[in-house]
Amino acid sequence: MNDDLLRDTERFLHEQIPLTRAMGIMLESYDGEQLVVTAPLEPNHNHLGTAFGGSLSALTTLTGYAMLWLQLGDRNAHIVIRESNIRYKHPVRGMLRAVCLRPDETSLASFKVVFQSTGKAHLKLQVQVIQADQVCVMFEGDFVALR
Numbered sequence: 001m002n003d004d005l006l007r008d009t010e011r012f013l014h015e016q017i018p019l020t021r022a023m024g025i026m027l028e029s030y031d032g033e034q035l036v037v038t039a040p041l042e043p044n045h046n047h048l049g050t051a052f053g054g055s056l057s058a059l060t061t062l063t064g065y066a067m068l069w070l071q072l073g074d075r076n077a078h079i080v081i082r083e084s085n086i087r088y089k090h091p092v093r094g095m096l097r098a099v100c101l102r103p104d105e106t107s108l109a110s111f112k113v114v115f116q117s118t119g120k121a122h123l124k125l126q127v128q129v130i131q132a133d134q135v136c137v138m139f140e141g142d143f144v145a146l147r
Contacts, residue, residue: 023043060129066100
């Protein structure tokens with residue numbers, strides 16, 4: 001994936017959603033199939049020294065947002081989250097690392113057709129926070145793109 005596109009997307013997030021800068025959010029990689037977004041533990045920890053649940057929720061939401069932003073390719077569109085569900089399975093004790101897989105071709109194609117014809121479409125995305133090969137957080141969000 002074009003590193004310039006990742007940096008441009010990261011810059012957009014930092015400018016439009018100031019929390020991303022405060023959290024230290026970085027778009028680590030995108031290979032066309034999986035987007036990895038990270039944040040350091042230091043500005044995102046709780047009183048136990050593990051990742052704060054609110055930071056994990058924000059990170060997973062932002063990762064889904066960024067994935068849809070990359071798939072949409074329409075810089076005039078607005079993306080919002082309509083609904084989400086999150087499960088905290090294990091504490092995160094180091095770097096926060098969220099992974100979002102690209103939606104399957106059928107779902108993505110259907111989303112794009114609806115968006116092109118109506119200017120509004122939604123897509124469900126799953127994001128996991130993984131540490132030491134263990135899934136610590138599972139998130140599903142229903143994102144809406146609006147023209």
